[in-house]
Amino acid sequence: MPELPEVETIKNELLPYVIGRTIQGVAVFWDKMVKQPSVAEFCERVTGQKITGLSRLGKYLFFDLNSGEKLVMHMKMTGSLLINPPDDKFARAVFQLDNGAVMHFRDPRKFGKMWLAADESAVALKLGPEPLDDDFTLEKLAGILRNRKAPVKPVLLDQSIIAGIGNMYADESLFEAKIHPERPAGSLAAVEIKRLYNAIRRVLRAAIQNKGASVRNYIRPDGNIGTAHAEFRVAHGTGKNCPDCGAPIKRIVVRGRGTYLCPVCQQK
Helix, strand or coil: CCCHHHHHHHHHHHHHHHHHCEEEEEEEEHHHHHHCCCCHHHHHCCCCCCEEEEEEEEEEEEEEEECCCCCEEEEECCCEECCCCCCCCCCCEEEECCCCCEEEEEECCCCEEEEEEEEEEEHCCCCCCCCCCCCCCCCHHHHHHHCCEHHHHHHCCCCCCCCCCHHHHHHHHHHCCCCCCCCEEEHHCHHHHHHHHHHHHHHHHHHHHHCEECCCCCCCCCCCCEEEECCCCCCCCCEECCCCCCCCCCCCCCCCCCEECCCCCCCC
């Protein structure tokens, strides 16, 4: 699934292609991807609109339209936004821009969604703080974890608690902090919380610098892949050994999510 670094990369790399461009037409090939309004009304209201801004909140993208509405997109499990790609059977929607460029919403598994909204508030109310924002402090993370009995990994994955962290970056952050993903979140000592805080921010920033992780379906807007996965130390590490101690990487399931860890470095 595209997580914060992948969606941030999509936003950054789309900006020069879409800002100031007018949407001349929209073709939707999978009606269920449009949450609201109807597909026909969605296409009618988007066509002719100039894209005046593009921003990210958690794993959501917001295209500012000159009508004042927001075109909201969520990539879900396998979505990507591509500029001028070759013909693709997985294109679920195509946006024709006034400079002749086309933007494809590619989504092999058909989970991606898009809709029109008056503003970001409905999404923002569902999300916790952004982990790379200046106001996401060590003290804020400590307050989030305090007194929580749930395992620390599901807490990190809960978008209503912290926005943008997904499965693979939670695994990487917990490994770097040397914390077992099944530890109760409220049991972490101050020194462990500090390690986790620094790990989350370092792991996410490094992944953005490397343009996201192309583990499965994620593709950057120009059709190239990200390289963040090349630096993963445990995530998706079946058959590999811990880079620190040499022990075999182990896969467990935590609250239904496949989880990779080093059983030696991250003792429970």
